[in-house]
Amino acid sequence: MDVTKPLRADAKRNREALIAAARQVFETGDEIRFDDFARRAGVGTGTLYRHFPTQDALVAAVYQEEVATLCQRAQELQATLPAVVALTRFLTEFVDYVGPRHRLARTLAALMARRADEFTEGSRALERAITELVAAGVAQGGIRSDVSAGSVMVALHGIGGAHDRPDWHTEAEGLITVLIDGLRAADSL
Template sequence: MSGYGGDDSGHVSASVKGVGAPRADARRNRERILRAARELVHEPGELRLNAVAKACGIGQGTLYRHFPTREDLLAEVYRREVDDLVAAAPDLLVARPPLEALAAWFDRVAAYARVKRDVFAAVEAATWRDLAAHSLGPIGEAVEVLLAAGRSDGSIRVDAEARDVIVLISWLSRLDDTELDARGPRLLSIIVDGLHVNRP
């Protein structure tokens, strides 16, 4: 009986190692693919999956197992950018006053705008419309978290709505890199100043 138990225990242990290792490796590969695609989508010309695989140092078969099509990959690049942007709002509020947190979040918005512009230019219209529709809610909720904190401490005007901010920052993704670099920080600073409650 003890022999059976030992064999079974050894078998389970080997199975866990066999299952766990590929999963961790797959997660790492997925992250590498997304990072490479995020960088390469910004390059001139059409994003090619073989270029992404080469940049990651993985085989094309591995890439296709994670992302069967180019649009699947680009859609996930955009979703990840949205997730990171949304998650940043409460994190920033932990360490900073609301108005400073909002300004810091806007710095991340500029990077998000670049990814949005490049991804939406590279995918079919139906895909980017779907992505935009599903990201609007979470981004709006993140803005509201920041605004609500500022309303509570009196630093942000009480009539400011998340939709107001979304409309204003949406123009960033329509700017090319030169204009985004030149005007982006100033435009976002103007929005922050407009949201600030001016104290006597």
């Protein structure tokens, strides 16, 4: 049972400002001292350390928000579109979402390699969102029943990991098309 007290409005704003500043730093690739995150967020260093005692804790918070955003989008698509369309749109939007965040993704990947246990829940949440999209597609007859969300996750990791390629976005979109074609049930082609 989580007994964490909700944050006061000002504390919540400060926390959000710190996360936004960190996201911006990680996306631009700037290298700054940990204390400088406070200045960028417009808060004191005590506020920074109260919310995030280490840079790794701040990176983890950014990761949790990114995953929450992706999971929310998966739910929205699943609630409003036919299953195969929802899955296709999610995967395509994932490419668009990851594109400008490739530096953030690298920062997260490096941290995850050192401290994987702290990121397990986020990975599970994203896999659950994809599992629900795939399961809906199977239930509606548009996706093969022998496909796992894990396979889709592996494809997404590969797409993200190849970001340095010169024509990455076009190739990633092409791979999503190939992936969706391969996921389709034979009778839905």
